[in-house]
Amino acid sequence: MKILMAVDGSSFTKKMLAYVATHDEMFTSANEYTLFTVQPVLPASARAALGKDIVDSYYAEEVEKIMAPASKFLTRHNILAKSQWKIGAAGEQIAKLAESGKFDLLLMGSHGHGSLTNLVMGSVATQVLADCKVPVLLVR
Numbered sequence: 001m002k003i004l005m006a007v008d009g010s011s012f013t014k015k016m017l018a019y020v021a022t023h024d025e026m027f028t029s030a031n032e033y034t035l036f037t038v039q040p041v042l043p044a045s046a047r048a049a050l051g052k053d054i055v056d057s058y059y060a061e062e063v064e065k066i067m068a069p070a071s072k073f074l075t076r077h078n079i080l081a082k083s084q085w086k087i088g089a090a091g092e093q094i095a096k097l098a099e100s101g102k103f104d105l106l107l108m109g110s111h112g113h114g115s116l117t118n119l120v121m122g123s124v125a126t127q128v129l130a131d132c133k134v135p136v137l138l139v140r
Contacts, residue, residue, distance in 0.1 A: 001031045004103040005081065006094045006128075008037060009066035012109030016139040017070060020107065021077040033074070033081035036097055037066045038090040059087065091127025098134040110138040 005020070007013045020027045039059050047055050063085045074081050086093045098106045110125045125138055 001104045002102065003027070003031050003033050004094075004098050004101065004106045004134075005033060005035050005070075006037070006090075006106065006108040006124075007035050007066055007070045008090070008109075009069070010109065012140070013066075013070065014073075014109075016107055016109040017073050019139045020079065021073070024077075027079065029078050029080070031079075033079055034101070034103070035067055035070050035074075035081045035083045036094065037063060037085045038093045039063060039085065039087050040090075041087055059085075089127075091124045091131065094124070095128050095131035095134075098128075098132050098136075103134050106132060106134050106136045108136065108138060110140050 005016065007016075039062055042050075042055060042058070050058075067083050067085070071081060071083060084097065086097070094106070094108070097103075106128070108125060108128065110123075125136075129136055
């Protein structure tokens with residue numbers, strides 16, 4: 001099974017990774033795993049002022065802060081995962097990769113906001129669920 005794990009470095013990502021590690025009957029090392037994170041687009045004025053090299057370096061550092069601990073955790077649990085990242089709107093990019101990458105399952109942590117909060121604030125998980133045709137497992 002091809003499994004996409006959306007990670008953002010939050011405590012909700014940690015709960016999702018712990019779920020994977022403690023459910024080894026379903027998440028075996030025979031599966032193919034990909035860790036995926038999305039970085040928000042820096043404002044155009046900031047990108048112009050900083051320059052391409054600094055912006056690229058910033059994105060690389062932010063991605064490493066998220067990916068390194070997640071990858072290390074999975075490796076300790078005998079799960080090897082590829083890593084990918086994009087810049088853009090998280091919900092849109094996650095749903096897009098889940099489908100274009102032909103994943104069988106998308107795993108992600110959820111903050112667990114209620115309907116009213118999602119209506120007012122929006123939610124990456126809500127957007128993914130609305131846009132994605134791949135089965136999604138939300139871990140709270």
